[in-house]
Amino acid sequence: MGMQKFFLVSPLAVVMIVALPQPASAAPWTRGYVVSTYGFAFHYGAKPSAAPTDPGADCPKGSAQHFSDEVHMRKALEQQPWRSKLEIENILRPPEIDKARLPTYVRFYIWGRAVSYRGWKKGIETYINPFAAPDPGQPQVTGKISDGFNLDGNVQTGGFANRDGERGIDNALYRAWGCDAPFRGPATATLDLRQNVQMQEGLYTVVIRVSGNKDPMNDDNATVEIGYSPDKIVKDAQGNVAPDYSYRIVKSEQYTKLNAKIKNGVVDTEQVGQLHVPRTGWFPRQMGDANFRQGRFSMKIAADGTVSGFVGGYRDWRDLYIENTFAQTGAEQGIRDYEDAVAMYYALQRNADGLPDPKTGQKFGISMAYRISAVPARVIDPAKPASVRRLDEDNRRQKAFENLRVTVLKALSTKIIQPVPPGTGEGQFPAMERTIADLPSKDFFLKTLDAPGRLEDVDSSGNPLEKPQPAQKSQPERQVNNNNRAIVATSQQ
Amino acid sequence: MKSSSNNWVAMATLSACLMLSAGAAAQTAPKPEPASASASAPPETGPTVPPAKPGVYSESKQSATRFRVTIKGQTFTARDAIEKYLFYRAAMLALEQRSPWFTLVEGRSPGDTPPPPQADPSGYHYSFRMAYWRPVWRYKRTGSAAWSTWSLFSGGAFFADGKDPKAVSDYEVSADIVMQKGPMDDRNPIAFEPRAVSEFLVNQVNPPE
């Protein structure tokens, strides 16, 4: 059956075709895989011997190097007209820093606090309200090669060709973020490496199951399933993901079942309106749904049985901004990894190419893909209901992350400046206050730099302290069930 | 990997239409794109800039892509506030024109000394600097019928610096902008993205009078 007919038949016709006798050679088959590497499909255009910050065909000027040294830091600070020269100099080189016990962290947190407040006026936390700071600028990919899919079916859009020469590849996220230092690699991309290490060490597991009724290498009526597994990845003695272990597949919100065709070992699925797969991440709070619109999946089966491929579509770029920026705090991520989330915010908005708002025309979708490699595994349905493993403490962090997410979405949607939600650590609070406690010049920074709160009002995580309740002189009260005999204890007993 | 994406997209879309018209549950076919990308985004409205009084703001088309935006007022407040409002209106005009970016036409006169802005050699791409939004001013002082002109390109101090703002009876500030298409010139310091500019300024501006 030809590809086109595959989708043009009516549901009734499908039933009739299925009911027809199958060729003698046809037999149900299933293949399973556990994902061994997972990350943004960014094509690294420099030589393998180049450093992540070096130029390449993808990024001729090299990568962004925000906050990487005093020169870059000064440029960032000078964009705020409300900062005095003294303030800038003191931030860059905190006075008497050598007398602090932790000089490296004193500088780290002071820099972090400073870059967290770069709004048009004092007091605006910039990672929660990135639109309130002018675009710091981000080098973008100018190369013409990209991995991913032609999502809109138009070879004139997208601006990329893949390595097989197919034109019209839509991967605007790569254009926007592909020159960001911690994603330039492949062997040197810090954030890409981190999320793969954490996945392989058990943060989460993604499995793929392909099934059909003909030949696993050629089947025009196959099914692809993708989802989380509650089972941790098994590694072999060399530390590689071991093949042929069993994994349960969880049919959670991130489970997707797709129709697919397989031709000569290349699996291509249909394109669907909503495609839910686990997203990448390196902290438990980043776990969740990638939620592609116009999503597709494709993979190639290699001779050794392993597979490589992509899952892609349009994602809401606001979600991408939040997931990446608040993996730690905006400042921590920025200063450690030379990336400026504010610049990345503007780059996302600039390169958005899908999901237009019908009223304003503003695009909230950005085309992208995850690159996947996987090894054979036995993917099974759980014997009894199973869910993705999550610890209580993960749930607490997830809740804090969700609070932050809602706050940031509100800020981005309304452009109403939002405060820092308590307990998130954003704005390096109260980490900076605690770290500079023994810095002789701490008073200057406590007085000059913005802060999301006051140290005396919060606990070590930045959560507001509960105010002590005034003592009650009345008799002790207990809530009782009126249907039961009330037993009221008093302190006299 | 070779993928046959074109056919698939076309087929998927057509398939979706057929299945929907047949009343079938189109579980795996593309759905129409949602009106709003993030269902979790609160449906709140943001800050709005009040409308200017009639005659204060005007825009005129100079050519197919070139527009002039102008503020006329009698109550001078501060240069920065008025220029920001003009910048905001220029950005809003570009958004209305669905222009992904626009450039400022600098109102330089012969003999102006400040050099044209250069792209930051260390690699600031796309960034916008308020300092490069340099419209041209005309003004009248109280009791005078004659217009005087001032621009940043003249090199002198701003005409109202150190003086009583009430001494300015009339002012007019304008800028010519050119709507651009295609990828933005990331190295042009006087190229601006209308959405970035408008969102940055929306909490900062009020109409002059």
Next chain:
Amino acid sequence: MKLNRRFLLRGMFQGSAATMMVPFLDCFLDSKGQALAATGQKIPTRFNTFFFGLGLTTSLWVPKTTGQNYETTVQLKPLEAYKKKLNVFSGMRVMVDDNPNYQHWSGVAACATGIPPTKNAQFDSKTIDQQVADVIARGSRFKSVTATCSGDPKHSYSSLGGANTIPAETSPLALYTKLFGPGFQDPSSSDWKPDPQVMLQQSVLSAVADNRKRAMMNLGSADKARLDQYFTSVRETELQLAAELQRPEVVAKVAIPTAPEEMIANYALPNVQKITPLMARLGAIALATDQTRVFNLSIAEPGSNMYVPGDPLGYHVTTHMEAIDPVLGYQPRVSEYNIYTMELFAMLLKELDGIQEGDGTLLDHSLVFAFSDQSFAKTHAVDGIPMLVAGSASGRMKTGFHIAGASNPVSRVGLTLQKGLGMAVDSWGAGSMETRSAYTELLA
């Protein structure tokens, strides 16, 4: 005789009534008397831990060949002098099971307990040094001594379990005062006397001995068994105290140094480099004079904040920020810091190996367990976490080997250590890291 919570053991001591509440004795129940002979004629075997944060650079520290006579690698070079007294374990795996990989913690806890931590910054059991101390510390003045080189008492990876750790001594002067200040008696001095406190406890126990027997009468079998078990521990305590009433058998010839001056202890590498050999020497003398048989030394915390003056980033931040040099294949600055940590480890080995006792050195009569929190700090990886073991445990451990762990659990090293110390332990660790498989090829 009716026993209840208020039951007291009564006797006469020096003309006065001596009473001892049962709950008071509960503090002795942790003791498991097995190795009291250790205070006899044999030179006791000692145990040391050395904690260094942020791991090493795999391509620069793992020897290319296994077994003996491996070629010394760049990052093991500082330990070259002790190569024949050292075992190197590469490729050991931290299995976190259903727990998260707590960044900068899971590796520490797994190495120290054989158990993946269920909570961040907490140990799920006693740490190995305390498990060892339970067995080998009998008769020594301090069950264990813990010190750190960076000035923070929290930088201790010695714990009875949970979030609390045994605070580390933070300055050489403080450690000196603890060891050789008031209460210290040089075991080699002619007028050595037992600690008066120990004498008192011993006497109280003796005084109530008769009463003990009467307490056993008229009890049900279960209670009798329980009380018998209790009295067994009392008797063990008596034996332990008896050991402490004897002069420690010190065969090393060491001079008690004069008190060091108070020094600045912080993260600056030059200070750490000054303090580490002093701490190591004091620890070595404490071991040699049998003041303790367990000495723990840490450079700093996991995710070490050590820094070279002038380096605005420091060790930890550099592990994250520094790019991997694509030509070299590693982070050059990080690798320098790695080497500093191995130089600091060498300082401890030097002090231990510099004290002669009997037919060998203090190091020969010790096991020194060095471990870290990460294998590749940039990504918070823990597989292949570096583990080094020095000393031959008085001949019970063969040395000079490179063992390629091939993803075996880190707990195998911990079990091997305990067997090397002669401890009667069959298995160690929990979950996927529970192991009965020591590296028997290393055990003499």
